[in-house]
C-alpha cells in the first residue's frame with residue numbers, strides 16, 4: 066500500500082526581490098548570482114508566516130484534489146522557519162482550513178518535505194490514515210542574514226502542498242542523515258534563562274557553500290540512482306526529475322552525470338530561489354499546473370541540505 070497524489074498547490078508571496086534590488090543592499094550583482102546560483106529573483110513575505118503560506122498552499126491542494134478539509138485524517142508539515150514551535154505549522158493549518166485531524170511538523174531542513182511524505186506513507190501502511198495533507202512551508206527571509214551576501218542571495222519564501230490518498234503511486238524512497246553542524250547550522254532562539262551559560266548565536270543560516278555544494282552533487286546523483294533501482298526502473302523510465310532548487314549548477318551536474326536531458330529536470334530556481342522544504346512541492350505543483358505532467362508519468366523527487374540530510378523518491382503520478 067502506498068499513495069496517489071490527489072491534488073497539489075503552492076503559494077508564494079507577492080513581493081519580488083530582484084538581484085538588482087539585492088545589489089543595493091550587499092556587494093553583489095545580477096551577473097554573479099545568475100552565473101553562480103541561477104536565481105534571478107525571489108519572493109519575500111512581508112506579513113505572512115510560514116503557516117499562513119502553508120494554509121494558502123493547502124487550500125489550493127485541497128481544491129485541486131476535490132477533497133474537503135473534513136476528509137483529512139492527518140496533516141504533516143515540514144518547516145525550519147515557523148514563527149512558533151507550538152502550535153506547529155501543521156496545527157495552524159488545521160485551524161485555518163477547518164480540519165480536525167492529528168497534525169504535526171517534521172524538520173529535516175531542505176529534505177523535510179520528502180521526509181514528511183515518507184512519514185505519511187507509514188501511517189497509511191499501518192491503516193491509520195486514508196487522506197493526508199503534506200506541506201513544505203518556509204519564511205526563510207526571517208532567518209537569513211541580509212548583510213551576508215553568501216547566503217542572502219540564495220533563499221526565498223513560499224509553500225507547497227500535496228493531498229495524498231491511499232493508492233499505488235509511491236514506488237520507492239530513500240532518506241539519509243549525517244548529523245552534524247559543521248557545514249550547515251541554523252541556531253534556534255536560545256531563550257532568556259538566567260541559568261543559561263552558553264554562547265547565543267544569531268538565529269541565521271550559516272552555510273559553508275562549497276562543502277554543501279560537494280555534498281549536494283554527490284547525493285543528488287547517488288540518491289536518484291538508488292531510488293530508480295529500488296523501484297525496478299531504469300533512468301530512461303523517468304519522465305521528470307523534480308529536484309530541490311538550490312543551485313542550477315547542481316542540477317546541470319546531475320543532468321550530465323545521470324545522462325538525463327536537462328529538459329526532464331523541472332527548474333524554477335530563477336523565479337523563487339531556494340525555499341528549503343517548500344522547494345520540491347512548489348516545483349512539483351507548478352509542473353502539474355503547467356499541464357505538462359500526465360497521469361501515469363514517473364517522477365523522481367530529490368532534496369538535500371541542512372542536517373546534513375538528503376532524500377529522494379519515485380512516484381507514479
Ligand code: ACO
Pocket residue numbers: 092093094097098101102174175214215216218219249270272273274275276277278281311312341369370371372
Ligand atoms: N556576490 C558576489 N560575490 C560573492 C557572493 C555574492 N552574492 N557570494 C560570495 N561571493 C564571493 C566570495 O566572497 C568569494 O570571493 P573571493 O574569491 O574573493 O573570496 C567568491 O565569490 C567565491 O565564493 P564561493 O563561496 O567559493 O562561491 P561558490 O561558487 O561556491 O558559490 C554558493 C557559493 C552559491 C553558496 C554555492 O557554494 C552553493 O550553491 N552551495 C550549495 C548551497 C546548497 O545546496 N544549499 C542547500 C542547503 S541550504 C539549507 O539546508 C538551509
